[in-house]
Amino acid sequence: MSKLKRKYSNGVRSSSFFIWLRQRSTIAFIMCVPLLLIVIGLVAYPFLYSIFLSTLNKAETEFVGIGNYLFLFKRETFWLVVKQSIIFALVAVFFKALIGFIAAHSINTIPSKGQRKWRGALLIPWVIPPALSTLGWWWLFEPTYSALNWILTEFALPTIPWLSETFWARFAVILVNVWFGAPFFLIMYLAALKSIPEHLYEAASIDGASSIQKLFHITLPMMRNIIAITVLFSIIVTFANFDIVRVLTQGGPLNTTHLFSTYAFRVGIESGDIPLGASVSLFMFPILAILAFIILRNVRERALNS
Amino acid sequence: MKKLISKSGLHSNRKWALYTSYGFLIAFVIFFLFPPYFMLVTSLKSNTEIAELATNPWIIEHGVTFEHYWSLLSETSFLTFFRNTVVVTLLVVAITMVVSVLAAYSLSRLKFWGSGILATGIFLTYLVPETLLFIPLFKIVGWLGLLNSYWVLVLVYPTLSIPFCTWIMIGYFSSIPKELDEAALIDGANHIQMLLKVFIPVAMPGLIAATIFAFTVSWAGFLYPLAFIYSESEMVLTVGTVTTLIKGDVFHWGGLMAGALLASAPPVILYAFLMDYYIAGLTSGATKG
Numbered sequence: 024m025s026k027l028k029r030k031y032s033n034g035v036r037s038s039s040f041f042i043w044l045r046q047r048s049t050i051a052f053i054m055c056v057p058l059l060l061i062v063i064g065l066v067a068y069p070f071l072y073s074i075f076l077s078t079l080n081k082a083e084t085e086f087v088g089i090g091n092y093l094f095l096f097k098r099e100t101f102w103l104v105v106k107q108s109i110i111f112a113l114v115a116v117f118f119k120a121l122i123g124f125i126a127a128h129s130i131n132t133i134p135s136k137g138q139r140k141w142r143g144a145l146l147i148p149w150v151i152p153p154a155l156s157t158l159g160w161w162w163l164f165e166p167t168y169s170a171l172n173w174i175l176t177e178f179a180l181p182t183i184p185w186l187s188e189t190f191w192a193r194f195a196v197i198l199v200n201v202w203f204g205a206p207f208f209l210i211m212y213l214a215a216l217k218s219i220p221e222h223l224y225e226a227a228s229i230d231g232a233s234s235i236q237k238l239f240h241i242t243l244p245m246m247r248n249i250i251a252i253t254v255l256f257s258i259i260v261t262f263a264n265f266d267i268v269r270v271l272t273q274g275g276p277l278n279t280t281h282l283f284s285t286y287a288f289r290v291g292i293e294s295g296d297i298p299l300g301a302s303v304s305l306f307m308f309p310i311l312a313i314l315a316f317i318i319l320r321n322v323r324e325r326a327l328n329s
Numbered sequence: 330m331k332k333l334i335s336k337s338g339l340h341s342n343r344k345w346a347l348y349t350s351y352g353f354l355i356a357f358v359i360f361f362l363f364p365p366y367f368m369l370v371t372s373l374k375s376n377t378e379i380a381e382l383a384t385n386p387w388i389i390e391h392g393v394t395f396e397h398y399w400s401l402l403s404e405t406s407f408l409t410f411f412r413n414t415v416v417v418t419l420l421v422v423a424i425t426m427v428v429s430v431l432a433a434y435s436l437s438r439l440k441f442w443g444s445g446i447l448a449t450g451i452f453l454t455y456l457v458p459e460t461l462l463f464i465p466l467f468k469i470v471g472w473l474g475l476l477n478s479y480w481v482l483v484l485v486y487p488t489l490s491i492p493f494c495t496w497i498m499i500g501y502f503s504s505i506p507k508e509l510d511e512a513a514l515i516d517g518a519n520h521i522q523m524l525l526k527v528f529i530p531v532a533m534p535g536l537i538a539a540t541i542f543a544f545t546v547s548w549a550g551f552l553y554p555l556a557f558i559y560s561e562s563e564m565v566l567t568v569g570t571v572t573t574l575i576k577g578d579v580f581h582w583g584g585l586m587a588g589a590l591l592a593s594a595p596p597v598i599l600y601a602f603l604m605d606y607y608i609a610g611l612t613s614g615a616t617k618g
Contacts, residue, residue, distance in 0.1 A: 055435050057427070061487055065488045066457060073461075133350050152566075153549065153551070155570060155592055158586070162367070165582075214612035307458075
């Protein structure tokens, strides 16, 4: 109380309530300055600069307008990249969501004292830096020594040309992405499952509902929101993935596993055509923007509801 | 009688659910753990055994050897990569935490003109993938003279870590009751004191989660160092392991796997101890809204 009195007897500080208010917002703004500098200088500015770059020729000396984009539209490789990025993102996210859900549901079913151990074991792929774990997969797929093919041979099955045939190379990059990303779904779903009130299940049991009915009438409806957000978020991350394809196939065979990011890297950094590379990666933007918009609306709705 | 039947039906139903659950979990554990297991097995085998086609690749038949680990540490630049990664990661974590804690405190408590828009903007920035920006950043870090130096990572990694860390810290700070800071203000605490003495201690779990996130982003980053760094002496673990250890016509699989495993060890150990904090931080958005 005495401190409060001292505060208000201090002429400078108490001269006006509004000065204090202004000071408060000034302090607030100053605290955000480092963040603003980083977001404006290293995210917003590079993004706008990227748009500008994409309108230049390879030597960056001449303005070519949408020339780079038109050039890409005529390239067969570019359409391969579009197709593969969409297949990759949708198939991988579907299986990540499915495996994540089954795993989360299984962990939630077993007695709670064992749950932590299983969860810990199942999270390991997600903890290893993907560029490094993909090296392990690369070795598993190695044409001569492939340990996976060794198993197939033991069962008298034909061996698989993992990384040299288009279908199997696409299969391989999706497999590794599912392996790496499914644990993320597992933890998100597990948290959501734990938040479903137990009494809903008890009431359903009394009414004689089977576990399948409980799954479709309680679990899934209660988790609709979190499933939507996790899937949308994962589509963004998967669509923009780089590490796995880069380490495993480098876009091969014959550019059939390239994603936007690896193709942009090939064109922009390795072949030195920075404007064309910028154009390739900017093609991701409309899709990412739409997904981000939906996620934001979802998050806002949830914030309002709670 | 009827009750009895339904009860035993329920019982077998539950048992069946339990068995399927364990079945799935065992299948998933095999699927999720066989690649790291195979990496470990390879890293402990002699080169002659790795090159043998007849033996079972999944087990070690001719004895365990640590030669790949020794040559990795003595004959390659692995320790340089390690040192560079540690320097980059520590700095990125420090920068991230200072910037995001200050911003989160401001955005969750003080509010100013445009702070609502800024909070939304931060969330959107979190959704911007690195693959969208590496080409313009390549030009920009070139102007700054940072190309081919690991300091470039200290500059660019915070763009990936700060948005999410700020976002979770806003969540944790907002859940602190307002009465607590009113009490502190009445006691004459200024904002910095309040942040250090009230907010940071109370939101410690969130702080730990954010730190782990920043650590992970920085330790596992691959695209930026691959695009911006060429000299072996400046490389970090991910890029160094992937690019320098696989040079030459003969792949040194044992050494490569040893390198990948050693480079992954710090995050794996960190997660083993702090997993619960990280999961709580990550899912707080999911369960709290």
